[in-house]
Amino acid sequence: MEEKLIQSNPSVMMGKPVIAGTRITVELILEKLAAGETVEQILDAHPLLTKDAIQAALDFAAKALKADVVYPIAELA
Numbered sequence: 001m002e003e004k005l006i007q008s009n010p011s012v013m014m015g016k017p018v019i020a021g022t023r024i025t026v027e028l029i030l031e032k033l034a035a036g037e038t039v040e041q042i043l044d045a046h047p048l049l050t051k052d053a054i055q056a057a058l059d060f061a062a063k064a065l066k067a068d069v070v071y072p073i074a075e076l077a
Helices: 026-034 039-045 051-065
Strands: none
Touching: 026 039, 026 051, 039 051
16 A cells, blocks of 8 residues: 555654655645755755655645635725
C-alpha cells in the first residue's frame, strides 16, 4: 500500500498538513506558488520535495475548499 503524501500529526508543525516525511507544509507550498515561484524553484529550494508531492498539496487544498462552506469576501470600497 502506497503511503499518503499529505499527512497531519499534532506533533509535527502543530498538526498542519505536511508532505510526508518532511516539515514542509501544504500552506508553504501554496504561498510560494501564489508568490510566483515556479515548481522548479520550489523543488530546488526543498530537495526533499517531488513534483508528485507538490501536486498532492494542490489536490489536498482543492479538496479542502470543496467543502460546503461559503467564504464570503468583503467588497473593497
